[in-house]
Amino acid sequence: MTAPSLPHGAPVNVREFEQAARMVLDPVHDDYVRGGAQDEVTVRANESAFAGLCLVPRVLRGAGEPVLRTAVLGHEASMPVVIAPTAFHRLVHPDAERATARAAAAEGVIMIAAMLSTVAIEDVAAEARKAATDPCLWFQLYPQPDLGFTRAIVQRAEAAGCRALVVTADSPALGRAERNDRNDFHDLPPGLRCENLRELRGGEPGSVRQVVLSPEISWRHVEWLRETTDLPILVKGVLHPADAALAADLGVDGIMVSNHGGRQLDTTPPTIAQLPRIAEAVAGRVPLLLDGGVRRGTDVIKALALGAAAVGIGRPVMWGLAVAGEDGVSAVLSMLRRELANALALCGCAGPADVPRDLVMDISAKEGCAR
Numbered sequence: 616m617t618a619p620s621l622p623h624g625a626p627v628n629v630r631e632f633e634q635a636a637r638m639v640l641d642p643v644h645d646d647y648v649r650g651g652a653q654d655e656v657t658v659r660a661n662e663s664a665f666a667g668l669c670l671v672p673r674v675l676r677g678a679g680e681p682v683l684r685t686a687v688l689g690h691e692a693s694m695p696v697v698i699a700p701t702a703f704h705r706l707v708h709p710d711a712e713r714a715t716a717r718a719a720a721a722e723g724v725i726m727i728a729a730m731l732s733t734v735a736i737e738d739v740a741a742e743a744r745k746a747a748t749d750p751c752l753w754f755q756l757y758p759q760p761d762l763g764f765t766r767a768i769v770q771r772a773e774a775a776g777c778r779a780l781v782v783t784a785d786s787p788a789l790g791r792a793e794r795n796d797r798n799d800f801h802d803l804p805p806g807l808r809c810e811n812l813r814e815l816r817g818g819e820p821g822s823v824r825q826v827v828l829s830p831e832i833s834w835r836h837v838e839w840l841r842e843t844t845d846l847p848i849l850v851k852g853v854l855h856p857a858d859a860a861l862a863a864d865l866g867v868d869g870i871m872v873s874n875h876g877g878r879q880l881d882t883t884p885p886t887i888a889q890l891p892r893i894a895e896a897v898a899g900r901v902p903l904l905l906d907g908g909v910r911r912g913t914d915v916i917k918a919l920a921l922g923a924a925a926v927g928i929g930r931p932v933m934w935g936l937a938v939a940g941e942d943g944v945s946a947v948l949s950m951l952r953r954e955l956a957n958a959l960a961l962c963g964c965a966g967p968a969d970v971p972r973d974l975v976m977d978i979s980a981k982e983g984c985a986r
């Protein structure tokens with residue numbers, strides 16, 4: 616878990632990785648990664664909402680050197696940061712999800728492997744095992760109306776050793792990413808396939824066009840999954856406190872407060888603004904994770920204070936991968952680890968479980984989306 620030595624002039628923070636990725640990526644793929652839905656109001660709001668929260672540190676607590684190690688849904692992790700599921704890693708680097716899996720495993724970080732991966736889940740898991748004896752992989756699912764496929768892919772994830780199922784709930788339709796429209800980017804380039812889709816009927820095998828984002832998907836599918844698998848189930852993409860309460864009532868094992876990084880419905884609230892409301896609705900019944908706009912260790916500590924057990928990062932991992940493959944992903948994770956340790960120490964906290972609610976003060980004049 617030592618930080619990889621990057622050459623002089625290498626990025627020193629996630630924002631610089633974003634700039635460096637822009638220099639190396641095909642502009643169409645850079646747009647795909649950085650972009651969001653329509654006016655990208657929520658993309659910007661996710662990040663700026665963190666900036667609108669102040670940290671009010673405690674002093675002289677004698678907390679000692681912070682220990683970042685934690686358990687997320689009972690799964691050991693070296694820090695409360697997980698790799699959020701992102702599709703199509705081969706668009707940004709030839710080593711693709713293999714590199715991401717090795718970096719995550721070596722860093723002791725939970726990776727949520729995407730259903731729309733350009734490497735098959737069995738190969739992602741095998742790669743993670745090359746880097747650590749006991750890596751922790753979760754599997755993200757877009758439930759398909761074809762329940763035969765859905766059952767088969769869940770069974771493949773289980774057999775590959777995935778330890779939880781993350782059900783994406785915010786995608787009854789595809790968000791309108793105008794960057795992709797402008798670039799006419801609606802499918803993978805020739806030679807790239809979604810390697811988990813081989814059991815999916817209809818269309819060319821492995822093509823993105825086979826995937827159905829269906830408005831028919833409902834809580835009944837979550838109940839069906841509950842009966843179909845013994846894996847813990849998290850629901851990803853929850854923003855409304857009433858849905859969080861429903862999920863907890865249904866007995867899900869975790870909730871990911873997420874607006875898909877602003878890529879689905881534009882003008883949804885920033886996730887960090889919604890987290891306290893969801894924490895209140897759930898009242899500790901279910902662990903909460905949050906993603907969207909996490910770029911700094913100070914963002915992580917704010918989410919912990921407001922009720923998250925861990926945060927997810929999406930684009931930062933893609934930027935790290937684009938710049939330097941496995942080393943780039945490792946570097947992004949190490950940066951956040953160092954920043955979080957520093958923020959915890961400066962706030963007088965001993966670790967992720969020692970972050971009080973009143974560490975965070977809201978100074979934004981108005982909450983929510985500002986153009």
Ligand SMILES: Cc1cc2nc3c(=O)[nH]c(=O)nc-3n(C[C@H](O)[C@H](O)[C@H](O)COP(=O)(O)O)c2cc1C
Nearest residue numbers: 648699700701702783875876906907908928929930
């Ligand atoms: C390039 C890209 C691809 C994504 N693919 C998926 C996906 O396949 N499934 C999913 O549930 N979320 C997907 N997401 C959303 C992420 O899981 C996550 O919610 C979001 O990226 C968090 O915001 P951040 O990028 O600001 O960290 C994707 C996000 C990006 C940027």
Ligand SMILES: CCCCCCC(=O)C(=O)O
Nearest residue numbers: 702731789823826828878
């Ligand atoms: C037709 C399925 C496209 C999903 C794209 C992956 C995703 O969730 C994202 O880019 O965001």
